[in-house]
Amino acid sequence: MFTSIAIVITIVLLWLLKSLLHSKLRHIPGPKGNILVGNALQLDKDRLYIQLQEWGETYGNVFKVQLFRDEIVVVSAYDEIKEVLIDKSNDFAGRRNGYTMEYMYGPVGEDKAGAPQDVSFQDYSAEYVTCKKFTHQALKQYGDGMDKIVSLAMDEIQNCVTDFLSHGGNPFDPKESVYRCTLNIMIGLILGKKVEHDSFDFKEVYKILNIGQEMNECGDSLALDIFPWLRFCGNRTYKALQNFKRNKDALLVSWIQQSEISLQSGERSNGACETLVQYLREGKLSYGNVHGIVSDILFAGVSTTSTTLTAFFLVLINKPAVQEKIQEEIDRVIGGERLPTLKDRSNMPYTCAAILEALRYTTTLALSLPHRTVRDTSVGGFSVPNDTTVWVNLWAMHHDDRYFEDPYTYRVERFLGEDGDLLPPNERKSFLPFGVGRRVCLGETLARARLFLFVASLLQKVDILPENETNIPDPDPAKFNYAMVNIPTPFNIVVKQRKLWNGGAK
Structure with a gap:
């Protein structure tokens, strides 16, 4: 039984490690996270929108966060948000x-x-x-x-x-x-x-x-x-x-x-x-x-x-x-x-x-509902692949x-x-x-x-x-x-x- 558990844990760890090493957003800056869970343990659920605003001030108007194997692009300034919601809304x-x-x-x-x-x-x-x-x-x-x-x-x-x-x-x-x-x-x-x-x-x-x-x-x-x-x-x-x-x-x-x-x-x-x-x-x-x-x-x-x-x-x-x-x-x-x-x-x-x-x-609605790219595109000069989750920080913009x-x-x-x-x-x-x-x-x-x-x-x-x-x-x-x-x-x-x-x- 212990052998089976060890095998399962090893497979999960290798899967996570592979995901992180083959990041599709490696060119986009963001806070450094844990090699296995990314930034999941760093997120403050009680002040998430403010934390993202602070990270935006450090890493730029477009940055990424990692939640286990999921990579998320965060936009937090007017020009980039306008690009997401208006200029390239499709x-x-x-x-x-x-x-x-x-x-x-x-x-x-x-x-x-x-x-x-x-x-x-x-x-x-x-x-x-x-x-x-x-x-x-x-x-x-x-x-x-x-x-x-x-x-x-x-x-x-x-x-x-x-x-x-x-x-x-x-x-x-x-x-x-x-x-x-x-x-x-x-x-x-x-x-x-x-x-x-x-x-x-x-x-x-x-x-x-x-x-x-x-x-x-x-x-x-x-x-x-x-x-x-x-x-x-x-x-x-x-x-x-x-x-x-x-x-x-x-x-x-x-x-x-x-x-x-x-x-x-x-x-x-x-x-x-x-x-x-x-x-x-x-x-x-x-x-x-x-x-x-x-x-x-x-x-x-x-x-x-x-x-x-x-x-x-x-x-x-x-x-x-x-x-x-x-x-x-x-x-x-x-x-x-x-x-x-x-x-x-x-x-x-x-x-x-x-x-x-x-x-x-x-x-009141500090973060808009998450968006998702439906084709390869870009925002703020960064390439964003198809099927990428995007968070829009309205609080930071306002x-x-x-x-x-x-x-x-x-x-x-x-x-x-x-x-x-x-x-x-x-x-x-x-x-x-x-x-x-x-x-x-x-x-x-x-x-x-x-x-x-x-x-x-x-x-x-x-x-x-x-x-x-x-x-x-x-x-x-x-x-x-x-x-x-x-x-x-x-x-x-x-x-x-x-x-x-x-x-x-x-």
């Missing part, structure tokens, strides 16, 4: 998923991993292009569809404002209220109707997302991706993963069934799920596509938006002058009587710039002092011109909070709308204050907790109702 359009994502988004209702059929995690193919097209149509981001989305959002946002005020001026953590508000907006978008917080659908989604958070906090998904056989050894992430997938699949299957019944009866809700099921009936999408796309819409839009808003509150209690300027603009453009609309954005450059700076400063002076300072004026107008997109160098190119976030339009409506609606009605003015929590996003998204350490705020009169004068 070359880098693939998706590299580890076991974790392939299990989560693999075959519906089965306890196994497989190729995802959604948009976010599906590899680039003709099927991906088709899914992306019909996802856009289901979201109805333009025309009359946006009006319905705004209506759903405003109902929930006003409920959140009421919830904030219900604390009666006592300190509270805003995270839960914002999370519930964002979650219900996304459920309403999918089902095409308002859903109460005590409903079965809301409770189930809330439970699933909590399981997902538990899975992130386990912290060993990277190990599971590298060694899938760890699932047979009591891996905590795998147990949470099973629980997540089982509950997620059951709920989304029930939603698809509800949509099928609605289409058959003619009592349509015009929700995104219903529209996708119609495409399924017409043979334009598969069942797996519909299931995966609904999952993308639901989960991608909740954590990022709610976390960005919560982090923005942390900024506001540290920057009262910013809050006052936003409120002055709200009072002048909207007043205190009517609700904000998306049309107000064109007349509120300071508010829009404050939101853009929050997206840059906090960079905190690059070559483009943003004093990048760890929140400064609204970065996104305003000399005349006070909002800088146009083509002048916002080194700023890509939603990505760009073939893999751009499908929910960007909806996310921008939600952020504006939430900020304008809330600050129209209330002042956001710190719990203790002599001990305000640190807003430095480099000190946030990293678990897929960059999450602020829990903090409390105090909310007081504003007194408006004379058309909004304070």
Whole structure:
């Protein structure tokens, strides 16, 4: 038996050694690692994006890391990221998923991993292009569809404002209220109707997302991706993963069934799920596509938006002058009587710039989802072979002092011109909070709308204050907790109702 074990160990060691000696990225610089495990033991999962930024400062805008036998190219500056996402987006359009994502988004209702059929995690193919097209149509981001989305959002946002005020001026953590508000907006978008917080659908989604958070906090998904056989050894992430997938699949299957019944009866809700099921009936999408796309819409839009808003509150209690300027603009453009609309954005450059700076400063999604080359190509002057994993460090790009002076300072004026107008997109160098190119976030339009409506609606009605003015929590996003998204350490705020009169004068 001992002889067999020794043989197996020898084979594994020789295999690893051969992989390292025949590196396909030998010409690209990077931190020196262990001869057997590469840089795997050096990675800090709690501050990975900052560690990669520091390595980028040492080894250059393009460098490599080694995780056992897998070599990964990391890009961390605007010119090289632009090359990957825009100039050569066709070359880098693939998706590299580890076991974790392939299990989560693999075959519906089965306890196994497989190729995802959604948009976010599906590899680039003709099927991906088709899914992306019909996802856009289901979201109805333009025309009359946006009006319905705004209506759903405003109902929930006003409920959140009421919830904030219900604390009666006592300190509270805003995270839960914002999370519930964002979650219900996304459920309403999918089902095409308002859903109460005590409903079965809301409770189930809330439970699933909590399981997902538990899975992130386990912290060993990277190990599971590298060694899938760890699932047979009591891996905590795998147990949470099973629980997540089982509950997620059951709920989304029930939603698809509800949509099928609605289409058959003619009592349509015009929700995104219903529209996708119609495409399924017409043979334009598969069942797996519909299931995966609904999952993308639901989960991608909740954590990022709610976390960005919560982090923005942390900024506001540290920057009262910013809050006052936003409120002055709200009072002048909207007043205190009517609700904000998306049309107000064109007349509120300071508010829009404050939101853009929050997206840059906090960079909720510090690392974009991994890309994969689909042909031999290059970036930053380095050759990159086909089938190479590429990490895009959005955090490093957004905190690059070559483009943003004093990048760890929140400064609204970065996104305003000399005349006070909002800088146009083509002048916002080194700023890509939603990505760009073939893999751009499908929910960007909806996310921008939600952020504006939430900020304008809330600050129209209330002042956001710190719990203790002599001990305000640190807003430095480099000190946030990293678990897929960059999450602020829990903090409390105090909310007081504003007194408006004379058309909004304070």
